[in-house]
Each structure stands twice: as C-alpha cells, then as structure tokens.
Amino acid sequence: MKYDLNKMMCLDVFLSDLTKEVQHTVDSQIQNRKIRSMPLLSWDLYMEGYSHQLAVAIKRLERDKVLGFAQKFNWKNDLNFAFSENDYEALIIMDLNQNIIWVNEGFSTMTGYSKKFAMNKTPKFLQGKETLEDSKSRIRKKILLQVPFKELIINHKKNGMAYTCEVKIIPLISDRTTHFIAFEKEVI
Structure with a gap:
C-alpha cells in the first residue's frame, strides 16, 4: 500500500495508529524522500477547545451529582435553572x-x-483573621431566614492566603428546607 506523505499534515498521529507491518512500509517511503515539516500551529486551538469541552463535561457531572442528591432528598428546587x-x-x-x-x-x-x-465541617474553617464580622453576620441571618442570597466574604485557603469569595446560597426544599447549596467563586 502506498501513502501520499505530501498530503499528510500530522505525520506523528498518522504513524502512531499504524500496525508494525504497515509502519515498516511507510518508514521506507519516509527515508527515500525529503518531507517538508510544518510547524504545529493548531495545538493551541485544539487545547482551547479540549479544555472547554472538559470544563463543560465536569460541570455536567457535578450537576448530575447534585441532581442525584435532589432525587434522594426529594428537593423541589429547579436545580437545572440554578x-x-x-x-x-x-x-x-x-x-x-x-x-x-x-x-x-x-x-x-x-x-x-x-x-x-x-466533610462534616462547617464552612467556618475557611474563615480567618481577614474575614469581616459584618459578612459573617449577614450570612448567618440569611441562613436563618432560609432565603436565597449572594454575599462576598473573605475566606482563607489552606496555605493561609486570603481571597474574596462570592457565595450564592440557595435553600434546598422538599416539604421544608433540608439542605443548602452554595455556588462559590473567587473574585478579584
């Protein structure tokens, strides 16, 4: 079998997929001609797309995990919307x-x-010397009211570094509030 190596743009990918017998034939063709190499220009585009697809897949798995909890605890919230x-x-x-x-x-x-x-800890372990008492007080009050809310709080990472965290907390309801879900992200 003869391959047109001039039309192959990604030779390494092509070669990695060949059987040993076919690879031997192709190797002899490669040795008998000069092949013009092309710079790999599309890797960054590929990785950007791959990273995006991976992030979407992870978010889908996380949503499915939460929906599993919703089924177990009979939450009536529209979690897909959340x-x-x-x-x-x-x-x-x-x-x-x-x-x-x-x-x-x-x-x-x-x-x-x-x-x-x-596990089995409260988020208080994330608070530290830079956490403002006002933020903690507002969060406590809204938790007691069992209403959805958004708040900024200064938390601390394991290494002690402080960061500002946007927290969106939603009560999860079956016949009554049974749990809370917090959507959190670091903000600058």
Whole structure:
C-alpha cells in the first residue's frame, strides 16, 4: 500500500495508529524522500477547545451529582435553572446545621483543602483573621431566614492566603428546607 506523505499534515498521529507491518512500509517511503515539516500551529486551538469541552463535561457531572442528591432528598428546587444561572468554581452542599455533606473538585482547587477534610465541617474553617464580622453576620441571618442570597466574604485557603469569595446560597426544599447549596467563586 502506498501513502501520499505530501498530503499528510500530522505525520506523528498518522504513524502512531499504524500496525508494525504497515509502519515498516511507510518508514521506507519516509527515508527515500525529503518531507517538508510544518510547524504545529493548531495545538493551541485544539487545547482551547479540549479544555472547554472538559470544563463543560465536569460541570455536567457535578450537576448530575447534585441532581442525584435532589432525587434522594426529594428537593423541589429547579436545580437545572440554578446551574444555568450561577457561575461557580466550588460547589458545596450542606445540611441544616451547615455541615458539609459534599463538595466538588473545584472546592479543593479553589481552597487547597481536600474533599475528605471538608466533610462534616462547617464552612467556618475557611474563615480567618481577614474575614469581616459584618459578612459573617449577614450570612448567618440569611441562613436563618432560609432565603436565597449572594454575599462576598473573605475566606482563607489552606496555605493561609486570603481571597474574596462570592457565595450564592440557595435553600434546598422538599416539604421544608433540608439542605443548602452554595455556588462559590473567587473574585478579584
């Protein structure tokens, strides 16, 4: 079988997919002619698209995980709408006492704390010397009222670095509020 090597734009990908017998034939053709190499110009475009697709897939898996909790706890909230309306890095699901029952990987990336470490703790472990009492007080009041809200709070990463976090908290309701979901992202 003869291959037109002049028409192959991505020789390394092509070669990696050949059987040993076919690769031997192609190798002899390559050695008998000069092949003009082309710079790899499209890798950055490919990676941008791949990164976007990966991020979309991760968000879909996270949404599906939360929808699984919704089914288990019979939440009546429109969580598909909540996901479409809220941009986030970290997702946290807490019970009524604000004990964390689940976080996504984005939580670990944003804070430096592992998912395992966060389990059964309240988000208070993220607060530190730069966390403002006013922010904490407003969040406590809105949690007690069990209403959706958005707040900025200064939290602290595992390494001690302070960061401003936008928190959107929504009560999760079956017959009554049973849990809360927090959509969080670091803001500058």
